[in-house]
Amino acid sequence: MRKEDDRFIQVHEGEPLFDTRRKTGRVIAYRVFSASVFFCICCIWLYRVTVPTEIDENRTGLIWFGLYWVVVQSLRWNPVWRFTFTDRLSRRYGNDLPRLDVFVCTADPVIEPPLMVVNTVLSVAALDYPPEKLAVYLSDDGGSELTFYALAEAAEFAKTWVPFCKKFNVEPRSPAAYLSCKAKTSVLGSAAAEEVARLYKEMAERIETAARLGRIPDEARLKYVEGFSQWDPDATRRNHGTILQILIDGRKANTVTLVYLSREKRPEHHHHFKAGAMNALVRVSSKITCGRIILNVDCDMYSNNSKSARDALCILLDEKEGKEIAFVQFPQCFENLTRNDLYGSMMRVGADVEFKGLDGNGGPLYIGTGCFHRRDVICGRKYGEEEEEESEDTSETEMIKALASCNYEENSQWGKEMGVKYGCPVEDVITGLAIQCRGWKSAYLNPKKKAFVGVAPTNLHQMLVQQRRWSEGDFQILLSEYSPVWYAQGKIGFGLILGYCCFCLWAPSSVPVLIYSVFTSLCLFKGIPLFPKVWSWWFIPFGYVTVAVNAYSLAEFLWCGGTLRGWWNEQRMWLYRRTSSFLFGFTDTILKKLGVSESAFVITAKVAEEEAAERYEKEVMEFGVESPMFLLLGTLGMLHLFCFAAAVMRLVMTSREAGGDVHTMGMQFVITGLLVVINWPLYEGMLLRKDKGKMPRTVTVKAFVLALSACTCIALS
Ligand SMILES: O=c1ccn([C@@H]2O[C@H](COP(=O)(O)OP(=O)(O)O[C@H]3O[C@H](CO)[C@@H](O)[C@H](O)[C@H]3O)[C@@H](O)[C@H]2O)c(=O)[nH]1
Numbered sequence: 184m185r186k187e188d189d190r191f192i193q194v195h196e197g198e199p200l201f202d203t204r205r206k207t208g209r210v211i212a213y214r215v216f217s218a219s220v221f222f223c224i225c226c227i228w229l230y231r232v233t234v235p236t237e238i239d240e241n242r243t244g245l246i247w248f249g250l251y252w253v254v255v256q257s258l259r260w261n262p263v264w265r266f267t268f269t270d271r272l273s274r275r276y277g278n279d280l281p282r283l284d285v286f287v288c289t290a291d292p293v294i295e296p297p298l299m300v301v302n303t304v305l306s307v308a309a310l311d312y313p314p315e316k317l318a319v320y321l322s323d324d325g326g327s328e329l330t331f332y333a334l335a336e337a338a339e340f341a342k343t344w345v346p347f348c349k350k351f352n353v354e355p356r357s358p359a360a361y362l363s364c365k366a367k368t369s370v371l372g373s374a375a376a377e378e379v380a381r382l383y384k385e386m387a388e389r390i391e392t393a394a395r396l397g398r399i400p401d402e403a404r405l406k407y408v409e410g411f412s413q414w415d416p417d418a419t420r421r422n423h424g425t426i427l428q429i430l431i432d433g434r435k436a437n438t439v440t441l442v443y444l445s446r447e448k449r450p451e452h453h454h455h456f457k458a459g460a461m462n463a464l465v466r467v468s469s470k471i472t473c474g475r476i477i478l479n480v481d482c483d484m485y486s487n488n489s490k491s492a493r494d495a496l497c498i499l500l501d502e503k504e505g506k507e508i509a510f511v512q513f514p515q516c517f518e519n520l521t522r523n524d525l526y527g528s529m530m531r532v533g534a535d536v537e538f539k540g541l542d543g544n545g546g547p548l549y550i551g552t553g554c555f556h557r558r559d560v561i562c563g564r565k566y567g568e569e570e571e572e573e574s575e576d577t578s579e580t581e582m583i584k585a586l587a588s589c590n591y592e593e594n595s596q597w598g599k600e601m602g603v604k605y606g607c608p609v610e611d612v613i614t615g616l617a618i619q620c621r622g623w624k625s626a627y628l629n630p631k632k633k634a635f636v637g638v639a640p641t642n643l644h645q646m647l648v649q650q651r652r653w654s655e656g657d658f659q660i661l662l663s664e665y666s667p668v669w670y671a672q673g674k675i676g677f678g679l680i681l682g683y684c685c686f687c688l689w690a691p692s693s694v695p696v697l698i699y700s701v702f703t704s705l706c707l708f709k710g711i712p713l714f715p716k717v718w719s720w721w722f723i724p725f726g727y728v729t730v731a732v733n734a735y736s737l738a739e740f741l742w743c744g745g746t747l748r749g750w751w752n753e754q755r756m757w758l759y760r761r762t763s764s765f766l767f768g769f770t771d772t773i774l775k776k777l778g779v780s781e782s783a784f785v786i787t788a789k790v791a792e793e794e795a796a797e798r799y800e801k802e803v804m805e806f807g808v809e810s811p812m813f814l815l816l817g818t819l820g821m822l823h824l825f826c827f828a829a830a831v832m833r834l835v836m837t838s839r840e841a842g843g844d845v846h847t848m849g850m851q852f853v854i855t856g857l858l859v860v861i862n863w864p865l866y867e868g869m870l871l872r873k874d875k876g877k878m879p880r881t882v883t884v885k886a887f888v889l890a891l892s893a894c895t896c897i898a899l900s
């Protein structure tokens with residue numbers, strides 16, 4: 184029956200809703216390049232195996248880099264580009280689109296300011312979508328009255344904002360972003376626009392005043408008494424009942440539905456962080472609007488392109504190729520980046536190149552935000568199983584609230600085979616992998632006009648903490664029962680397995696990078712050569728790999744729209760992430776496996792204090808806090824500096840043999856020299872700066888002592 188239906192549509196409306204293209208010439212060129220590098224890597228392996236070196240550790244280091252390079256090739260081997268035809272979608276479906284439920288998650292009213300959260304909510308409420316088909320759910324893991332109050336205010340404002348956006352077709356549809364937009368559209372002058380701007384400013388002021396005073400105005404408490412009365416006087420963020428308030432019920436009024444949910448939290452129950460919030464949202468929404476499609480965004484990721492839902496539907500509603508696609512992922516973009524992206528947050532190449540490569544191999548990872556899912560697939564449907572008819576069953580509020588209680592999930596499959604998975608700091612990636620292992624593919628869309636934009640961490644420590652969580656989570660997946668290597672074998676393609684491995688191997692890759700960099704410096708210091716002589720045949724593959732790989736990486740970065748400085752900054756972050764975040768992520772995972780510690784979810788702050796924000800704008804690296812990760816970075820930085828200085832001194836003093844030193848250790852001079860140059864902002868932060876963002880004195884002193892003792896030990900040994 185089903186098959187015949189399909190054919191019917193094919194015959195009558197043949198055109199696909201999206202197109203998948205490959206750029207053959209470019210791909211072939213890359214493969215040739217890649218083969219040349221691989222050949223040289225083989226030569227290096229041969230050298231490492233046959234020619235003895237004095238230090239054996241460096242051998243493992245270099246063998247690992249070659250292997251990892253092979254794994255990473257999967258990301259560039261087979262890229263695809265997707266193009267959607269929204270006009271065909273409109274022609275075929277008109278306004279007869281499936282219900283769309285948008286889930287926005289927030290967890291802390293201090294580091295995720297309610298005004299930012301409601302801007303995100305308003306932006307998705309104004310998506311270019313039939314309003315009666317659209318519902319926005321805000322999950323508040325902070326259980327905060329302030330957030331509720333802000334949402335209630337936003338619900339009021341939405342009545343003006345949403346029609347305004349549609350009438351004048353404004354972009355972007357986050358009011359804050361729109362009103363601060365430099366290139367104001369002609370609309371702004373109009374009376375309607377001025378009215379909207381005034382209403383927004385008033386609302387923003389009320390919310391910010393309430394936040395500043397920590398007090399909700401009494402008249403608001405009265406106005407939204409039904410919501411506020413759900414807070415017990417002794418409620419805290421970790422201990423409260425379910426709070427559920429439908430602020431706008433669009434089912435009755437032909438408008439967007441807006442719902443506030445704070446699931447029950449009790450100290451004796453694990454709440455599973457964002458994954459737990461998502462599952463509560465899936466269940467609660469199933470009894471209110473039950474959208475067939477679910478869009479998930481973080482609270483800072485506002486919709487920057489109101490067409491994104493239609494783009495995603497072109498894929499999910501496509502009758503042919505789209506049928507096997509479970510979710511459509513958009514890249515994570517940011518609005519608060521500076522020109523040279525000091526902390527490499529943008530992951531430019533990841534978004535422009537690598538995710539397209541993953542897509543060509545079976546689909547991108549689910550990265551937790553900016554992703555459109557099919558509801559029933561999240562709930563466990565396998566590919567090939569019949570889609571169940573949408574059941575429009577609605578229940579009493581009290582019954583719905585029970586779905587978000589702590590006990591509900593006991594002895595159930597939620598968090599395991601149903602919904603978003605528990606127990607992993609990157610719940611998103613493991614959930615996406617599980618979906619793909621059930622036979623589904625996914626698709627990646629990266630339209631010119633960014634679909635969603637959020638807030639990137641604005642200081643080094645936060646960045647490193649975030650990366651630590653990611654590397655830890657990805658490594659846990661590798662070791663888990665859903666390991667891409669064991670479990671996914673035969674369920675997803677080999678290319679995609681390798682693709683997952685690129686990320687899952689982040690944490691373990693820290694060890695060879697650490698060993699490699701430290702040994703290169705120390706051996707330079709001791710005068711032990713690790714690489715072939717500069718004028719020898721063996722040197723050619725080393726030189727070629729080093730130059731070619733880096734030149735390619737730079738060229739790719741520039742193609743993707745980056746700057747030279749930006750690339751250089753990214754190389755620094757490459758090093759820092761590996762020698763701090765990933766190393767800690769690695770040990771965290773091992774400790775967790777041994778049962779010594781439990782993994783946490785440190786939420787990334789979305790605001791910075793004023794002075795720090797200024798330094799961020801000026802691209803001055805922010806240290807400021809005492810952290811073991813900084814101690815490690817500082818010690819390594821000092822170590823490289825001492826080793827390099829000592830080697831240069833030796834070179835100068837023994838000028839007769841100097842030629843010999845350069846000849847035997849040229850490569851080590853270059854590598855250690857580069858390590859010193861790239862660490863410049865670190866030395867500045869440790870030794871030269873006076874502002875609050877400099878490295879704390881204690882860290883500097885400790886790092887200095889540690890590095891000096893290491894050098895002394897080595898010198899005497
Ligand atoms: O207990 C929690 C913790 C976090 N969140 C929300 O989860 C989102 C992501 O948190 P954030 O601190 O911004 O983490 P990021 O590292 O920026 O997030 C990326 O990585 C996470 C996994 O590590 C994914 O969950 C996110 O979707 C993805 O954007 C935010 O909206 C939080 O409010 C909750 O709802 N409950």
Ligand SMILES: [Mn+2]
Pocket residue numbers: 481483637638787
């Ligand atoms: Mn975030």
